[in-house]
Each structure stands twice: as structure tokens, then as C-alpha cells.
Amino acid sequence: MIHEIDEALHGLLTSQVLATSGIEVVFDAPTREWASRRNAPTVNLFLYDIREAVEHRQQGRRAHHAADGTVAAVQGPPRWFALSYLVTAWTKRPQDEHRLLSDLLCGLMDGDVLPAERLGGSLAALALAVPYTIALPPGEGRALADVWSALGGELKPSLDLVVTAPLAAARRPVGPAVTDALVVRAVDRADPRRGELRRPRHEGVSEDGAIGVRRVRGETDRRPPAGPVPR
Template identity: 55%
Template sequence: MIHEVDEGIRRLLHAGGVPGGGGELAFEAPTTDWTARRNAPTVNVFLYDIREDQTRRSTGNLEVLARDHLVAHRRPPRWFRLSYLVTAWTNRPQDEHRLLSEALACLACHSRLAEEWLTGSLADLDLTVLVESGGPVSEGRAATDVWSALGGRLKPAINLVVTAPVAGPLTPLPPTADAGLVLVDHPDNAPRRLRYDDNPHNTHPQHTGPEHTGPEHTGPGSSPEGSDDRSPGDRLSPEHGFAPPRPRPPDRRRRNTPIR
């Protein structure tokens, strides 16, 4: 993520014309050796501190979707504050102040890195990357301590802080198999219910008849138990993997007999 923040700062400054006039932009530590090798006006952006912003830490899981289906869980990102010292290096102090002023004017116009300046994981997360310029040096440090560690003399510098996310770990979910109730088309447009039993070796669905769409009919005109009033076209044949309908039992009721 750090190199992606570096690239975002580079694009921000270049969009503002910094450094202009054939100047250079460097992210190296401004040590005495680096100063001796410099041969052009340069804006130096030195990363000197990295700290987590614990006020933005959260718990739980985020859902990762693919084609409207849940495919994974991701832990929430953790946010870090990256602190930079922005300095200008030329042969004359007046030129340094002019170059540093251009950098300050460019940074002060932005409170975040624009979408077109984000790359890699920062672009994938699609979260706001904040930019603060001109604030105090990172907590627990002093400007003199930073320059002493670099072995150089104290110079005017802009303190730049970028707050960026680090993506949490991804946990893919196992694929799920479709099972249960399935509706299939029938030539007479009457849906049929197919039920799968609990036997994992039985892959043929069992036919449970057409769906019942009206109220039950009982009384003298009702069909006796076990009868099948469906037309031949409604009955499923054995070659489809279903049992043939049972034959209608003989009607043993007496004809023209009063009901007792």
C-alpha cells in the first residue's frame, strides 16, 4: 500500500505542475550523500513515520459479492497515517522557497487523493484516501530529531499526512449446490412438483402430482380414495423414470340404494 500512496502523491503534484521547469521529484531519504548527488532542482517527499489510526478500527465481516451472489467474507480494512516531510532543494534559498511554495499551494488545494490518482489495492477498495498538509510533525517526534537522524541540517519542510486503508484478509465461501423443490414445464402447462429424497445415491426425482390450486372437493360426487381422474396426457410414462398410475379399483357401492 505504501508504494501506491507514493504514486498517488506523485500524480497529485504532477497534476499541479510540481516540480516545474525541469525539476525532479524524489522519494529518497534526504541524507548528505543524496544531497551531494543532486544536480537539478528537486522536491523531496520523505516518508518518516507510519502509525495506525485506531479511531477507525472496526470489527465484523464485509460481504463480497460476484454476480449478486455471496462468494466470500472480508475483514474490515485497517487505516494507517503515513507522514512525509516535503522539502525543496536548489542552489539558492530564494529558489528553494519558490519551489516549496508551489508544492504547498498544490497540496493545500486537496483534502483527498482523486480517484484517477489511485492504483492497485487503493483503487480496488474504492475508499477515500485523506490528505492533510501543514500540520504538526507526527506525535512523539520533533523536526530536529528527524533531521538529526538524516545527518543533515534543518530545512523548512511541509508535513504531509496521508491516511490510507490496508485491505483485510479474504475468506472464500464453499460453493453451494442447488437442491430442494424444482418446478418443471409440462406439455399441458400444468406444473409438476419434483421432490428429491434423502438417499444420496438416488438422483431421480419423485413425481408428486400436479400442484393443487383449488379447494378440496368432498361429498357424494368426489372420487374415491386411490382413484386417478387425470387424463392420459397428464400421466407420466415409465420411461420418464416415474411409477405408472395405479389402476382404478372397482366401484363396490350399490346402485340406486338409499343412503342410510
């Protein structure tokens, strides 16, 4: 799922927000060593935090049916995760970097979900909207200054981009369908050894719609008498 979000963001920025600019979009860690090797205008989206969006948790299961209509597998609802990106612009002049950040801010403020046509793989299969926020104050425990300190680089103007993406739950196969009918026993009080009855086992449906049956070993032919059931 994470790499699919990377691909969606890359396509959105290069094809729409920064179209015709020729600016490279990368996902590297903006360390001092990386900055010293950079020699072209670049927009960097560094994924610095991944955590579950627990407010999106759901309960229940979805059944997946086989060709014959029986339940073949069950699947829980997707789990949602907040992916936080540190978005920075890298050029030779601070004014150009500020202009790039402004273009990014304006382009991403146009919407609040990733375009459906940009989603692929498991995200496309789920067919769920993938929301994002841009430049909101970081949540608890996500100070951007601490990120820069951990990277060993100098603090730069940046945008905080948070994408909340679903992760599909695994399908779990279920056991084979039950084909044996329930067993029912009726005992004669006068002689407990007599009067045992068993419901026949289903063997399929005939052409006229009648259910074929097969006797179970030990089954007797005795049936309860017709008429009202004594109370």
C-alpha cells in the first residue's frame, strides 16, 4: 500500500501540480550528504511517520462466494494508516524554493482526496477514497524540528502532507460447507433399544428437484404414528 501511495503522489505532482516544469520528484531522506549531491531543482517527499488512524477502525466481516454460491472465504474491513510526508523544495536560491512550495501548496489545496485515476494495485481494487491534508499543524508526537534533528540536516521551510490510506485485510478461507443433515433420535420409553430414528443424509438434487437421500448405517424404518402429537 505505501509504495502505491508513493506512485500516486509522484504521478499527481509530475503530471498536474508541477506539469511542464521538469522538476524531479523524489522520496529520499534529505540528509546533509543527500543535499550536497543534489545538482538540479528537486521536490522531495520524505516519509517520516506511519501510524494507524484508529478513528477509522470498523468491525464485521465480508463473505466471498465460490462459483457454486457457497462461502469460500471471509475478509475483515480494511485498516487505515496515516502516512506523513515532509515536503521540501531544493534549488540554488531560497526564493525559487519558496515559489516551488507555493505551487505545491496551491496545487494540493485544490482537492482533499487523491484522484481515483492515480490509484493502482490494492488501492484501486478497494475503490475507496484516499483523503489527504496539507500544511496542517503536526499531531501529537510529530514535531518537524525533531525530524530535521534526526536527519542531521538544517531546518528548511516544508509542508506536512498526511495521506490516510486503507490497507486491505487478508482473506481467510473457511471450511467446506456442511452437507450432512442433523441427526434426530426418538427413544421408545417401553423399550429404549427400539424406536431410533435418523434424519437421512442429503446426496444432491435430482432433475425433478427432489433431494436424493441415502440411508445412514444403523437407521431403522420406524416412523412416528400419524395424528396429533400427544402432550
